[in-house]
Every structure is written in C-alpha cells, then in structure tokens.
Amino acid sequence: MDDVAARARSLLGRMFHGHGVTLLITEVEAYGGVDDPASHAFTRTPRSEIMYGDPWHLYVYRSYGMHVCANVVTGPTDRAAAVLIRAGKIVEGVELARERRGTAPKDVALARGPGNLAKSLGLTLADLGAPLLVPGGVFLGAPPVEVPAVSAGPRVGVSRAADVAWRFWITGDRTVSAYRRSPRA
C-alpha cells in the first residue's frame, strides 16, 4: 500500500508531455487497485485490464460524458494501482493549451482539475495505453532534480473510501484544485 503512495508522490514536480503541451505535475491522487473500492480497477473488466498490465502506461477514461481524465498506471501488475493526474502548471505550449480550453480564465487555471488538465494536453481515449517512458505523443519527463515540498489529504470526488489520505500536492502551489468532498461520500 505504502509503495503506491510513494509512487504517486514521486510524480509530483515531474514533467508531463502531451501533444505539444508540457506541464509540471502539481497534484495527484493515488488509487490502490484491487483492494481499493474507489479504484476503477476494483472490478476487473476488459477496460480496466490496462491497469493490470505493465506500469508506466496511460489509462484514460471518460467521465460525465464530456470529461476525460488521465491516469498513470504504476503497478505492480498484481495490484493494478494507478495515479490520477489532477492538476499541473503549464510550462510549454501555453498558447496551444489555451486554444484547446477555449475560454480559460487564467493561465494558472488552464490545467486545474483532471478534466481540464487532460483537455489542455489534448488527451483523448485514443491515447489509452500509451507508453509513458517513451517520447511520443504522451510521455513523462525525467524525475525532478529537487523534490518539492508535498502536502497530503483526503481524496476528492470519490464516492467510496474518500477518507484515505492519498491525494498529494505541491505545498502552496496555486494550480492545485480546491478541495471538495464527494456529495456521496
């Protein structure tokens, strides 16, 4: 369990490249997989099968019909853990991201929230299963040289097991989305 959280934390401060836009990951949320009721991998289906595969691949899903969310499969394979990328700070391709978002209020909010982040990066369901350690359409940059200060708290938006403190963010970063507990929690 703890290694899942550790891997989620290690993603903070790391670069995430997506179709011409680069952002620095500022907020993530860990999902334990097989023993985590809130995880999409909790019920094993053809779709969630990707999380039972090799680590460092992309798992994307559509929510509420219109939003796309991006996850990093972290493994190990028998656990099917994944990390939801919730927010980031765009460092390259701001113009392109703004174009994709349409009417974005501020630069700092371009990739605030999982749906907005995926939209800024131009992610679609076609990116499902993309290898994240291989430079291409979507991939991860090298780990940060300097590890940022990290805060932890309960997960957002999940209807089950919301009390697990598996949400991590870079302390004080303004791109981190505001906390909101699920109405069903």
Next chain:
DNA sequence: TAGGCGATGACCT
C-alpha cells in the same frame, strides 16, 4: 441491447 452511472466543471448567488 438498453440502462445506469461517474476519480467533473461551470455557473449562479
């Protein structure tokens, strides 16, 4: 093949 559902976002007060 039909229905339920969701790891949200935007907008309004």
Next chain:
DNA sequence: GGTCATCGCCTAC
C-alpha cells in the same frame, strides 16, 4: 460556497 447540467461508455441483462 453551493447547486445543477451533462452524455458517452461500460456493464449487466
């Protein structure tokens, strides 16, 4: 800060 619109996909008949 609270409320509500939203719809394509997955799962279970």
